[in-house]
Amino acid sequence: MASQDYKFEGWLGNDPSSADGKMVWGEFEPKPWEETDVDIKISHCGICGSDLHTLRSGWGPTMYPCCVGHEIVGTAVRVGKEVQHIKLGDRVGVGAQSDSCKNKNNDCPECAAGNEQYCSHGGMIGTYNGKYSNGGKSYGGYATYNRTPAHFVIKIPDEIPNALAAPMLCAGATTYVPLKRHGCGPGKRVGIIGLGGLGHFGLLWAKALGAEYTVVIGRSDSKREDAMKLGADKYVATNDEKNWVQENARSVDFLVSSVSSSKMPLREYLSLLRVGGTLIQVGIPEDGPLSVPADALVWSGVNIGGSLIGSPSEIREMFELAAEKQVKPWIEERPMKDANKAIVEMEEGKARYRYVLVNEQ
Template sequence: MATEQYTFQGWMGLDKESAKGNMVWQEFPKDTIKPFDEADVDIQVSHAGICGSDLHTLSAGWGPTAYPCCVGHEIVGKAVRVGSKVEKGIKVGDRVGVGAQNASCQNQKGDCEECQNGLENHCMNATNTFADKYPGGGTSYGGYSDYHRATSHFVFKIPEKIASEDAAPMLCGGITLYSPLKDNGCGPGKKVGIIGVGGLGHFGVLFAKALGADKVVGISRKAEKKADVLKLGADEYISTDEDPDWAQHHARSLDLIVCTVSNSKMPLMDYLSLLKVKGTFVQVGAPEDKLPDLTAFAFIAKGVTLKGSMIGPPAQIEEMLDFVVEKDIKPMIELFPMEKANDAIKRFNTGQMRYRITLVNEKHT
C-alpha cells in the first residue's frame, strides 16, 4: 500500500483538558510526520491499549507536553508498508505490534553501551512512541489513530494464538511487569508481592504465577478486588485499608516485591517492611512529583535492594509474547470502539476498569 493511500490521523490532545476525555480527532500536521525510512514499518492500527502514561502525558503531569499530541503506545495492527531494510521477516499483511519505545541509537549507529548489550530500553537517545522527536526529524504520534509509523527494531510479529485486544496492553503494561519479575528471579522458591493490582499489577499476578513463584500475594488498598486477584492466580490478598495492622502481620514474608503504585503518599516504609532479609523491592510506578520519604534503616537493617525497572528491551518483549503463548495467559480487558476513545479515557479516570482498556478501530478489524 503506498503512503498516498492513507492518512495519518487520530485523537489529538490539544491541551491539559484532553486528559479528562476531551481529545479531538484530526489529521497529524503533515510537516511533522517522520519521513519514511527503509527500516520503517507503517501499521494500520486495529487495536490500541490505554496506559496510565497516556494520561500523564495528556495532562503534562510528568513535565511539559508538546501539544498537539496523539498518545497510545500499545499498538497492534497490520503492516501496510515495509521498508527494504526491515528485518525479522516482517511482510506487508503481517499482524504486528509496537510498545512504548519506537527507536533508539540502535536504529542509527547503535554505538551506546546499552544498545550494544541488548538494553535498548535504557538508551540515552531513545524515542518514545508518542510525543517525542526522532533524531532524523519528525514527531512520534501514537496509537489512538488510524496509522502508525515505527522503526522496525521495535516492531513485533504477534503470535497467532494471542488475540489482538490482549496483545496490545502486553506491549507496555505486560512487559513492565514481566521484565522486573524475570530479571529478579521470580520462580520456584520465591514468595512474590505485587503492590497495586490494577492495570499493571494484574499482569504482575498473572506472570508471577506463571513463572512458578511458590507464593504470589496481591496487595491493594480496597478489599473489593480480592476475588478478582485470587482468580488471576494469587495465593493471598492484602487489603491495606481493611487491615490496620497489615504491615506487622506480614512483616518479613516476601522475597521480591514489584510496586506499580504512582502515588507520592503511598506507605513505602510499610511496603519495605514486608521484605525478608536480602529481599528486593522494584518500583515501576512513577508519581508525578516524588516518592515518599524513607529512612536509610528501611533497607540497611535487612540488607534489602531497592531497584527500578522501565518496560523491557525488544528481545525480552518477544520472549514475553512466546511465554504468553506457552502458558496460555489471558489478561482481563475492557473493550471500547476507537470512536469512543474519550469515553474510554473517562472510564479509565474513574479507576473502575477491570483491568486494562483496549480501543478497537472497527474499520480496521
C-alpha cells in the same frame, strides 16, 4: 499498499484539558519515511496510565498536539526495503518505545547489551511525544495508522489475539521484565502492590513464571475477589487489616509496586521483604518524589530499585511465555470513537483491568 493510499488520523490532545475527555479527531504528519520503517494499520490500542500523564503534561511539558497510545497492534501495510523481520500483512505491535540509537556507531553500551530502553546515545524515544533523529515527531495509537522504526516493531505470535496482545506491549512488559530479571520462578515468593492494569499483569506473570507464592497488596478489600480469581494465594487490604504489617513481615522475596503515588507507605512495604529481598518500583508518581527510609533498607538488608518497560528482545520473550502459558489479561474492548469517554473512565478507576480501543472499520 502505497503510502498515499491512507491518512494518518487520530485523537489529538491540544492542551492539558484533553486528559478530561477533550481530545479532538484530526490528521497528523508521521515521521518522514525511511526504508527502516514500518507502517501499521491499527486494529487495537490499549489505554495506559502514561497516556493520561502525558495528555495533562503531568511528567513535564507535552509537545502538543499529541496523539497518545503505546500499546499498538495491527497489520503491517508498508515495510521498508531494509527491514528483514517484518513482512507485508504480518500482525505486529509497538510498545512504549519507538526508537533509540540502536548502537549505530557501536558505542552505546545499553543498546549493545539489549537494553535499548536505557539508551544513553540519543535516549529512549517514546512511541508518542518524542522526536526522531530525522526531525519527525512520534504519534501514538489512538489512530488509524502508525509509523515506527522496524527495530521496535514486534511480530505477534499466532496464539495471541490482537486485543490481548495490545496491553502486553506496555503494561505486560513493564511488569514481566523486573520479575524475570530478578529471578522470579519456582521457590520464590512474590508480592504485587496495587491491582490495576500493571498489577494484574504482575500477578499473571508471577504465576506463569512459576512463583511458589503470590500476594496482592491493595488499600481496600474491593479487589480481593478479583485477585483470587487471577490466581493470588493471598490478598492484603492495608486500610482494613490492622495488623497487616506484622502478619506479613519478611514473607516475600520480591515486591513489584505499580503504585503512582509519593504517599505510599514505603517503610511498611519494605518490611514485607525477606533479608536480601528487593522492591522494584514501576509506577512513576506525578505528585512528588518518593521518600526512601534509609534505616528500613539497612536494618533489614533489603534493596529498592526501578524498572522501565521492556526491550524488543524482552517483549518477544514475554510473548513466547504468554503463548506457552496461555496468559490472558482481563480487558474490556471499547470502540476507538469512544476514546474520550474511555480515558475518563480509566482515570476514575473503572477499568477491570485494561481498556483496549478497537478500530471497527
